[in-house]
Amino acid sequence: MSLKKHIPNFITLLNLFCGCIAIIMVADLKFDMAFYFVALGIFFDFFDGFFARKFNVAGPLGVQLDSLADMVTSGVVPGFVMFCMLTNGNYSTNLTVPYLGFIITLGACYRLANFNIDTRQSDSFIGLPTPANTLFIMSLPLVTNSFVGPYIQNSWVLIIITILSAYIMNAEIPLFSLKIKNFSFQKYKLQIGFLVVSLIMIATLQFLAVPLVIITYVLLSVVNNILAKKEL
Template sequence: MTLKKHIPNLITLGNLFCGTVATIFAVESNFVGAGLFVVLGILFDFFDGFAARLLNVSGELGKQLDSLADMVTSGVVPGIVMFQLLSSKNISSFSDITDKIFLTGFNFELIQLLGLLLTLGACYRLAKFNIDTRQSDSFIGLPTPAMSLFVISLPLIQEYSTIEFVQNLLSNNYFLILITLLLTYVMNAELPLFSLKFKDYSFKKNMVVYIFLLTSLILIIAFNFLSIPIIIILYILLSILKK
């Protein structure tokens, strides 16, 4: 019984392990490695809840572990990725605030710190989620894993997309700062979003979810990494329409 009780917690620690490795890759600007371990961490995050329901075990410890692991995988990592993407080289109006900071061998530009708003927003959302009893069957505000996937996809799109317009957007700090502010807001907004959990598998009751999953599959096949932010925007729009 004791071992069964801790299986979901061990899976959650797998999420934390993946998030920690992803953090190391993100600091080194290895965005492919960071993205891979973020996806693995999110899979662990899904299966810990699945295992808890399957084994009929749950508790406050698991709930807190889940949020702490998510804070790394879906809070710290996207903040570091956006920190790495931001640069003052394309924005002359930021020239007065982009002096280099030199601390214990590290040097960076002040504008890059704006990327860490994602980490702060994720922390605030996870804390709210733990005390909000309304989010058992749906979400209020964008879940942190969705935000993390959105952000980690950006450098991969920048690297592998052949669409010049998209490349120009992702090289523009104004656009990156706008994304940062919007994602930070949407995570904590009073915005009802549907969950991908199934109580039953009838098409009538889950029509929006089935449409979303099918459309997502088509987008992934058609657009590769570019599909990820499109899917998350679609998720928000379908939730608004469903509401």
């Protein structure tokens, strides 16, 4: 049996492994390390599909493995992070409110299952992809020392973010594709402009740039959808 057949699945399992380590990091309140491991898992998540297509070995097993791995890295981990933020690191609390953080996990699970049977999302997305949503949630505890810190640490704000997070992943909102197949500025000016702005924000704002980039992506997609409807 060709070794190439197993490479994409092995990369998918590396994604799952990173998600497992991230859970341990979150349990120890090491949110920065958890962020890095989740980011590494998402990196593997991108390349498993890349190599599956390159080696022409894509199959149903890989699809299932990918969703199961994403369920941990982009489902359980962000839900656990929100749970920890709502408890302020105090796991012994008897309050039930922190468990609302796992609404993110439920929303991610529903999206992943729906994505597997939705044929409309081959080149672009409908609803926010789970990896993007995860990076957004993972960045929140890392920006508490910034000017948005007092708002991020407010339980009501966190609950609203949790509900919006689960909603936006499953909302019927088309998001423009980030795939640039050629160097036509006229055709891909929206994508190129977004990527340039994102790089500037990352270089200047570091972790704070992560939620801002994702919010910008969603808002630009909404505006782009409105303009596209007006042109019809």
